[in-house]
Amino acid sequence: xxxxxxxxxxxxxxxxxxxxxxxxxxxxxxxxxxxxxxxxxxxxxxxxxxxxxxxxxxxxxxxxxxxxxxxxxxxxxxxxxxxxxxxxxxxxxxxxxxxxxxxxxxxxxxxxxxxxxxxxxxxxxxxxxxxxxxxxxxxxxxxxxxxxxxxxxxxxxxxxxxxxxxxxxxxxxxxxxxxxxxxxxxxxxxxxxxxxxxxxxxxxxxxxxxxxxxxxxxxxxxxxxxxxxxxxxxxxxxxxxxxxxxxxxxxxxxxxxxxxxxxxxxxxxxxxxxxxxxxxxxxxxxxxxxxxxxxxxxxxxxxxxxxxxxxxxxxxxxxxxxxxxxx
Amino acid sequence: xxxxxxxxxxxxxxxxxxxxxxxxxxxxxxxxxxxxxxxxxxxxxxxxxxxxxxxxxxxxxxxxxxxxxxxxxxxxxxxxxxxxxxxxxxxxxxxxxxxxxxxxxxxxxxxxxxxxxxxxxxxxxxxxxxxxxxxxxxxxxxxxxxxxxxxxxxxxxxxxxxxxxxxxxxxxxxxxxxxxxxxxxxxxxxxxxxxxxxxxxxxxxxxxxxxxxxxxxxxxxxxxxxxxxxxxxxxxxxxxxxxxxxxxxxxxxxxxxxxxxxxxxxxxxxxxxxxxxxxxxxxxxxxxxxxxxxxxxxxxxxxxxxxxxxxxxxxxxxxxxxxxxxx
Numbered sequence: 001x002x003x004x005x006x007x008x009x010x011x012x013x014x015x016x017x018x019x020x021x022x023x024x025x026x027x028x029x030x031x032x033x034x035x036x037x038x039x040x041x042x043x044x045x046x047x048x049x050x051x052x053x054x055x056x057x058x059x060x061x062x063x064x065x066x067x068x069x070x071x072x073x074x075x076x077x078x079x080x081x082x083x084x085x086x087x088x089x090x091x092x093x094x095x096x097x098x099x100x101x102x103x104x105x106x107x108x109x110x111x112x113x114x115x116x117x118x119x120x121x122x123x124x125x126x127x128x129x130x131x132x133x134x135x136x137x138x139x140x141x142x143x144x145x146x147x148x149x150x151x152x153x154x155x156x157x158x159x160x161x162x163x164x165x166x167x168x169x170x171x172x173x174x175x176x177x178x179x180x181x182x183x184x185x186x187x188x189x190x191x192x193x194x195x196x197x198x199x200x201x202x203x204x205x206x207x208x209x210x211x212x213x214x215x216x217x218x219x220x221x222x223x224x225x226x227x228x229x230x231x232x233x234x235x236x237x238x239x240x241x242x243x244x245x246x247x248x249x250x251x252x253x254x255x256x257x258x259x260x261x262x263x264x265x266x267x268x269x270x271x272x273x274x275x276x277x278x279x280x281x282x283x284x285x286x287x288x289x290x291x292x293x294x295x296x297x298x299x300x301x302x303x304x305x306x307x308x309x310x311x312x313x314x315x316x317x318x319x320x321x322x323x324x325x326x327x
Numbered sequence: 328x329x330x331x332x333x334x335x336x337x338x339x340x341x342x343x344x345x346x347x348x349x350x351x352x353x354x355x356x357x358x359x360x361x362x363x364x365x366x367x368x369x370x371x372x373x374x375x376x377x378x379x380x381x382x383x384x385x386x387x388x389x390x391x392x393x394x395x396x397x398x399x400x401x402x403x404x405x406x407x408x409x410x411x412x413x414x415x416x417x418x419x420x421x422x423x424x425x426x427x428x429x430x431x432x433x434x435x436x437x438x439x440x441x442x443x444x445x446x447x448x449x450x451x452x453x454x455x456x457x458x459x460x461x462x463x464x465x466x467x468x469x470x471x472x473x474x475x476x477x478x479x480x481x482x483x484x485x486x487x488x489x490x491x492x493x494x495x496x497x498x499x500x501x502x503x504x505x506x507x508x509x510x511x512x513x514x515x516x517x518x519x520x521x522x523x524x525x526x527x528x529x530x531x532x533x534x535x536x537x538x539x540x541x542x543x544x545x546x547x548x549x550x551x552x553x554x555x556x557x558x559x560x561x562x563x564x565x566x567x568x569x570x571x572x573x574x575x576x577x578x579x580x581x582x583x584x585x586x587x588x589x590x591x592x593x594x595x596x597x598x599x600x601x602x603x604x605x606x607x608x609x610x611x612x613x614x615x616x617x618x619x620x621x622x623x624x625x626x627x628x629x630x631x632x633x634x635x636x637x638x639x640x641x642x643x644x645x646x647x648x649x650x651x652x653x654x
Contacts, residue, residue, distance in 0.1 A: 044640055052637060133642065140640075188519040188552050220547035225515050271635040278634050281645035286613040289653075307605050308598040310379060313371055313467075315460065318608035326616075 004028065004036070010043045015050060017145045019118060029137040030123045044137060047144035052270070054086075054143045054150045055257055058164040060190065061174030066200045066240060067153060068107035070174055073240035075108070075151070077250065079116035083149055086142035087111070090154045090164050091122035092131045118147060129284040132163045136277060139167065165193050166273055166280075169266060170256055172249075173197045175217075177210035177237075192224055194233050196252055202237035202245065210237040229265045231256055295324040331355065331366060338373045344472045346445060356464040357450045371464060374471035379597070381413075381470045381477045382584055385491040387517065388501030393527045393567060394480060395434035397501055400567035402435070402478070404577065406443035410476055413469035414438070417481045417491050418449035419458045445474060456611040459490045463604060466494065492520050493600055496593060497583055499576075500524045502544075504537035504564075519551055521560055523579055529564035529572065537564040556592045558583055622651040 005013070005024065013021025029040045061067050071087060078085050087108070111117045120142075123134035139150050154164040165171050173194035191197070197217055202210030217235040226232060234252055238245025260266035290296055303321060306312040332340070332351065340348025356367045388394050398414060405412050414435070438444045447469075450461035466477050481491040492498050500521035518524070524544055529537030545562040553559060561579055565572025587593035617623060630648060633639040 041640075041643055041646070045643060048637070048640055137642070188554055189516050191551055192515040192519055216546075216550055219543075220550045223543060223547045224518055227515055271637075274634050274637065274641050275631055278631070278641035278645045281642055282617065282649060283610065283614060285645065285649050286617060287610060290609065290613060304602055304605070307601050310375070310598075310601065313368075313375055314601050314604035315464070315608055316368055316372060318605045318612065319368075322609060322612050 004039060007039065007042050007046065010039075011046045014043075014047055014141055014145050022118070022141060022145050023120070025141050026120055026138045029141065030134045032125075040137075044140060047141060051140040051143040054139075054148050055170070055253070056139065056150045056152065056168040057253065058152050058154065058161075058168035058171040059174065060154045060161045060164065060171075061200070063155070065174045065176050067155075067174060069240040070198070070200055070238070071151060071153060072108040072111045073238075073243055074246050074249065075111040075117055076114065077243070077246040078149055079111075079114050081250070082116075084116045084118075084147045085149045085151060086118045086120065086139075086145075086147040087151045087153065088120050088135050088138055088142070089122040090128075090131055090135045090152060090160050092126060092128045092160065093155065118142065118145075127284075128160055128163055129280065132160075132167070133281065133284075136167050161187065161190050161193065166276060169260075169269065170195045170253055174200050175213070176200060177202065177206050177213040191221075195227070195229075195231055195256060196233055196249070197221070197235045198245070198249060199235065199237045201239065201241070203239035203242045207237075207239075213237075229256075229260055229269070230263060231259065290321075290325050293325045295327075296321055299324065331363070334366065334369050334373065337366075337370045341370075341374055341468055341472050342377060349445070349468060349472050350447070352468050353447055353465045356468065357461045359452075367464075371467060374468060378467040378470040381466075381475050382497070382580070383466065383477045383479065383495040384580065385479050385481065385488075385495035385498040386501065387481045387488045387491065387498075388527070390482070392501045392503055394482075394501060396567040397525070397527055397565070398478060398480060399435040399438045400565075400570055401573050401576065402438040402444055403441065404570070404573040405476060406438075406441050408577070409443075411443045411445075411474045412476045412478060413445045413447065413466075413472075413474040414478045414480065415447050415462050415465055415469070416449040417455075417458055417462045417479060417487050419453060419455045419487065420482065445469065445472075454611075455487055455490055456607065459487075459494070460608065460611075463494050488514065488517050488520065493603060496587070496596065497522045497580055501527050502540070503527060504529065504533050504540040518548075522554070522556075522558055522583060523560055523576070524548070524562045525572070525576060526562065526564045528566060528568070530566035530569045534564075534566075540564075556583075556587055556596070557590060558586065617648075617652050620652045622654075623648055626651065 005021070010021060010025045010028065014025050025043055028036055029044060031040065059067065059071065075085050075087060108119060112119050120138060123131050123138070125131040125134070135152065139152070142150055152164050152168055154160040171194055173190060173196070175197055177199050199210045199213050214235045214237050221233045221235065236245055236248055236252065238249060257266070260269070291300070299321065303312065303317050307314050307317050332348070337348060337352045337355065341352050352370055355363055356371060358367065386394065386398065402412050402414065435446060439446050447465060450458050450465070452458040452461070462479065466479070469477055479491050479495055481487045498521055500517060500523070502524055504526050526537045526540050541562045541564050548560045548562065563572055563575055563579065565576060584593070587596070618627070626648065630639065630644050634641050634644050
């Protein structure tokens with residue numbers, strides 16, 4: 001185990017935007033070693049008053065949509081505007097696939113070397129809840145280090161979009177032109193979570209097709225219920241290759257930011273998210289304790305099978321397992 | 328407290344489709360008295376082998392869309408086809424509003440007197456989880472009593488659509504023509520849960536408008552990701568007044584049923600739902616225990632406030648409350 005710093009050293013380093021210390025602080029909060037927890041918690045508590053002042057953007061899209069290329073282009077645009085940007089990822093599958101650390105950095109080579117940008121790959125872990133928790137805490141550390149925009153990317157596997165939606169202010173869905181095939185990978189319900197849809201690779205022969213898709217989706221989104229924010233989701237096109245549409249997207253995000261600050265929705269949403277975050281932790285911790293109980297662990301697989309096959313009532317099975325746990 | 332029957336009497340009565348016994352059995356499983364639980368569980372276990380053979384339909388729509396009128400018309404159509412139909416409701420607000428028992432029955436007067444139909448209003452309760460649990464169990468009892476179609480209506484408040492979606496085979500969203508205002512009441516994400524959208528009140532001066540809306544929504548739904556079932560959601564129009572569109576809707580539902588039976592999705596979805604149901608119970612029970620702990624109960628309100636206002640870290644607050652509970 002690498003040696004830990006003192007609380008003071010972590011806090012001072014993070015607040016001074018020292019990237020090496022920031023990275024070590026994120027490693028600390030990501031640590032699954034019980035011995036690291038008190039230190040991690042103290043560091044987080046100390047930086048908390050300095051966190052929360054960024055704009056948090058979530059980005060999702062199926063593999064092949066060009067997420068990394070888009071983030072590289074949009075990130076460079078933002079740093080070109082003088083913004084400081086941190087890119088985080090929620091990807092519970094990254095551990096299984098051997099880690100996407102190298103992958104992420106090489107896929108965003110220019111941004112990785114930009115002094116105004118900081119790229120941190122997904123925390124390792126197989127449970128989405130655990131990975132999400134560590135990304136949320138990394139976000140606070142990045143905010144304390146003065147990053148003005150936090151971009152949280154997700155690979156769009158399973159429920160990760162919903163989890164990322166719950167930790168950001170603005171949620172962007174990337175799509176390819178040519179409605180049809182690329183939809184196969186998007187989960188139902190994601191469209192209605194988006195504050196904006198950006199149609200990527202809108203260049204060369206695909207540009208016309210992208211504009212057609214833009215019009216179609218814009219029409220469709222008008223038919224859908226408005227978000228709690230009152231915001232009507234917008235559809236735009238962009239090209240990472242030709243660096244077009246990026247200024248328009250940033251303008252749109254700023255408009256959203258201004259409008260939700262004025263209505264009070266921005267703050268209200270942040271508060272609701274913090275509360276959900278606490279209740280999520282509690283729920284996860286209770287379930288984890290339950291699942292780790294030796295008797296539950298032993299009986300769960302057969303019970304799940306019996307319930308699925310209709311041999312046992314879900315409620316009866318739940319009560320039986322709970323009784324083992326509470327005994 | 329009204330006297331309970333014996334297990335044998337409940338089971339025999341339910342299987343013989345005796346409505347009085349069925350109603351009393353549902354009252355038993357809805358009972359919140361701890362003393363009723365072993366009996367309720369035994370009755371449910373005994374009828375379980377006879378349950379599961381119905382088609383479960385979920386119906387939602389905002390107030391004013393004409394849900395009761397639609398269910399009355401569609402229900403009468405189904406019983407006219409010789410089908411036996413049970414109508415259940417998930418409405419966690421019904422207790423607060425003084426009970427919708429009378430309301431439901433008078434709003435569906437014809438159906439309420441139809442010998443092939445059985446209408447049971449929502450279980451009382453303020454927690455959606457508890458209300459949903461009791462509706463799921465009432466559904467099993469109705470199935471054991473030989474009802475071939477179970478219609479689960481929900482008022483579309485909060486998360487109840489998601490919960491109903493998780494207990495049915497087919498989910499129908501009712502909408503009014505004239506996109507715009509009526510959307511205000513629908514929650515984002517509901518559209519993408521629907522297997523079909525029926526535009527109600529498609530008669531008289533609204534008929535043309537309804538057809539226009541049908542075409543618009545059908546176009547829009549094509550742009551959205553396909554469901555796990557592979558089914559492309561359909562949009563149709565109907566009129567409870569003129570009794571039009573009901574045969575088409577039933578035809579569509581049957582087509583869905585046949586197609587998902589063939590692909591195996593129907594069975595696979597039922598199995599997944601049963602498992603989710605068990606895990607939901609466990610989660611609810613664990614959280615309820617946590618929330619009822621005297622020290623948690625005392626400290627939760629102030630803690631929630633501190634977290635919302637950013638004075639305490641969600642994780643730190645969660646750990647502190649968990650420590651109280653686990654001590």
